[in-house]
Amino acid sequence: MSNEKVARVLYEIADLLEIKGVEFKPVAYRRAARNIEELDKDIEEYLKEGRLREIPGVGEAIAKKISEIIESGELNYLKELREELPAGLLQLIEVPEIGPRTVMRLYKELKITNLHELKRAAEEHRIRRLKGFGDRSEEIILKGISLLEHRTGRMLLGYAYFYGKAIVDYMIAAGGYSLISTAGSLRRMKETIGDIDILVGSDEPEKVMRVFVENPRVSEVIAKGDTKSSVRLEEGVQVDIRVVSTDSYGAALQYFTGSKEHNISLRSLAIEKGLKINEYGVFKKDANERIAGRTEEEVYAALGLEMMPPEIRENRGEIKASIEHRLPTLVELGDIKGDFHVHSTMSDGGATVEEIAQDAVKRGYEYIGITDHSESLKVARGVAKEDLKRNIEKVREISEKTGGIRVLMGAEVEIRNDGILDYPDSILKDLDFTVGAVHSGFKMSEKDMTERIVTAMSNDYLTILAHPTGRVLEQREPHQVDVDTIIDTASEKGVFLELNALPERLDLNDLNCRKAKEKGVTIAIGTDAHSLAQLNYMMFGVATGRRGWLEKSSILNTRSLKEVERSLGI
DNA sequence: GCCGTTTTCGGCCCGACTGTTTTCAGTCG
Numbered sequence: 001m002s003n004e005k006v007a008r009v010l011y012e013i014a015d016l017l018e019i020k021g022v023e024f025k026p027v028a029y030r031r032a033a034r035n036i037e038e039l040d041k042d043i044e045e046y047l048k049e050g051r052l053r054e055i056p057g058v059g060e061a062i063a064k065k066i067s068e069i070i071e072s073g074e075l076n077y078l079k080e081l082r083e084e085l086p087a088g089l090l091q092l093i094e095v096p097e098i099g100p101r102t103v104m105r106l107y108k109e110l111k112i113t114n115l116h117e118l119k120r121a122a123e124e125h126r127i128r129r130l131k132g133f134g135d136r137s138e139e140i141i142l143k144g145i146s147l148l149e150h151r152t153g154r155m156l157l158g159y160a161y162f163y164g165k166a167i168v169d170y171m172i173a174a175g176g177y178s179l180i181s182t183a184g185s186l187r188r189m190k191e192t193i194g195d196i197d198i199l200v201g202s203d204e205p206e207k208v209m210r211v212f213v214e215n216p217r218v219s220e221v222i223a224k225g226d227t228k229s230s231v232r233l234e235e236g237v238q239v240d241i242r243v244v245s246t247d248s249y250g251a252a253l254q255y256f257t258g259s260k261e262h263n264i265s266l267r268s269l270a271i272e273k274g275l276k277i278n279e280y281g282v283f284k285k286d287a288n289e290r291i292a293g294r295t296e297e298e299v300y301a302a303l304g305l306e307m308m309p310p311e312i313r314e315n316r317g318e319i320k321a322s323i324e325h326r327l328p329t330l331v332e333l334g335d336i337k338g339d340f341h342v343h344s345t346m347s348d349g350g351a352t353v354e355e356i357a358q359d360a361v362k363r364g365y366e367y368i369g370i371t372d373h374s375e376s377l378k379v380a381r382g383v384a385k386e387d388l389k390r391n392i393e394k395v396r397e398i399s400e401k402t403g404g405i406r407v408l409m410g411a412e413v414e415i416r417n418d419g420i421l422d423y424p425d426s427i428l429k430d431l432d433f434t435v436g437a438v439h440s441g442f443k444m445s446e447k448d449m450t451e452r453i454v455t456a457m458s459n460d461y462l463t464i465l466a467h468p469t470g471r472v473l474e475q476r477e478p479h480q481v482d483v484d485t486i487i488d489t490a491s492e493k494g495v496f497l498e499l500n501a502l503p504e505r506l507d508l509n510d511l512n513c514r515k516a517k518e519k520g521v522t523i524a525i526g527t528d529a530h531s532l533a534q535l536n537y538m539m540f541g542v543a544t545g546r547r548g549w550l551e552k553s554s555i556l557n558t559r560s561l562k563e564v565e566r567s568l569g570i
Numbered sequence: 571g572c573c574g575t576t577t578t579c580g581g582c583c584c585g586a587c588t589g590t591t592t593t594c595a596g597t598c599g
Contacts, residue, residue, distance in 0.1 A: 028571040267583045
């Protein structure tokens with residue numbers, strides 16, 4: 001029974017209780033579920049060791065339910081809840097603008113139990129007859145259903161980032177705003193983004209609203225108020241904007257950056273200190289006197305906290321770390337001195353080694369690693385053994401010719417099903433470094449996959465394990481592998497773990513990066529670029545590392561060329 | 571249902587926008 005499965009049961013209970021109108025319990029169940037999802041150990045171990053109640057948010061009642069879930073595979077309490085309410089109601093709360101209260105009313109008064117019935121009721125104008133509903137309500141419901149039917153899921157950070165930047169740039173050009181930023185999960189650089197949030201500090205809010213909705217890329221204005229508006233772009237992306245007065249900008253930026261969990265903790269801390277915090281500032285609770293709000297630093301300082309980077313505001317210990325003055329000094333893009341995962345025209349990349357080398361010089365890199373695919377990955381024009389030797393010579397020549405940078409010759413070598421690498425050691429020894437990767441045979445059991453990867457890591461020539469969990473966001477689940485064992489093996493054998501910076505991978509993810517760091521494993525960030533433009537993905541790798549609390553010292557490519565040569569033994 | 575350097579009981583984050591019911595509940599972030 002995985003942590004995710006246990007969490008899913010608790011989430012379902014929360015949803016059902018919420019529809020029933022039960023207060024406070026849904027929040028409690030969700031909190032427990034979220035903390036279980038983020039545990040770095042198997043929940044069954046907690047059960048075995050009798051330590052369930054050490055998990056934040058898990059008390060006597062939930063601990064008992066978790067035991068039942070793990071031991072019997074099901075939960076009577078959930079069964080009973082499900083019997084009380086039709087299963088389709090859970091779909092209904094997914095419809096935007098429909099919440100638990102509305103679901104219950106529609107069920108009680110119109111016997112609506114699923115999406116299909118809701119759609120029909122709206123089309124037949126039966127909903128507008130209910131007290132508190134009108135024709136607009138029906139329109140909104142129908143639009144919500146349509147959106148749900150066509151939803152594309154969450155957007156990858158790699159796309160959202162550029163949409164957000166385009167909107168901000170437009171606002172700056174069209175309105176000359178200087179206090180403007182993305183906020184929300186985009187500013188925290190989460191791997192996937194729901195809506196894009198923008199914040200502006202201005203004392204002419206109505207003008208900001210006008211400029212915002214008049215952006216030619218806007219296809220639909222969802223809501224337009226005095227200080228808050230929402231639009232949809234032609235691409236289907238929802239963008240929300242808020243305006244606050246210039247002297248509240250810091251408080252608002254803090255507030256709208258979140259995360260929600262981070263803010264809730266901050267509020268509790270404020271209450272303990274006799275303060276109140278909202279998007280307008282920090283106030284003394286009794287006197288209602290404002291003591292901070294112009295900048296984020298001010299807001300945190302008013303709570304006795306050091307300023308913390310947006311990427312770690314997830315309520316994962318950053319507030320405690322801030323109180324104790326042990327916040328990490330996170331890695332920055334400017335610390336990066338090279339890239340360890342780049343494909344060239346020698347396999348399926350779009351740029352030649354010369355072009356890549358020159359581009360890397362422009363980026364100020366000291367080194368760049370070429371890692372074309374190995375022989376058996378035919379779909380990616382994997383390089384045959386005979387050709388590899390010639391390629392090595394060629395890359396050495398280019399490296400010597402290109403001033404100011406060393407081009408490191410590597411390869412992204414297939415890890416076969418038995419854990420053996422796709423090139424023999426006699427060839428690997430001539431490379432500067434070797435990146436091992438799983439690109440096939442995903443459906444192995446966790447035990448077999450873990451063994452396969454550990455075997456590969458035991459090869460002395462394996463330098464970096466590429467995209468260790470194999471996930472492809474919104475497309476493919478990570479393969480079944482015991483990440484803890486991989487991290488321990490990396491620590492023991494001195495293998496570097498990759499943080500693959502492709503927006504659809506970002507693998508290792510933030511939580512695993514943090515785990516690896518705690519075990520003393522060094523991370524190598526690689527863009528996996530297949531074109532010069534994709535070398536820019538380094539920023540998303542760095543962002544994900546920052547979310548995983550990574551500092552410069554835990555990352556291979558912050559080291560100078562000399563140090564890297566020493567690390568690689570070349 | 572959880573939780574506690576004010577609390578083992580009584581709290582549980584806070585405000586904007588919308589539609590509709592002309593004073594507010596519901597939803598969202």
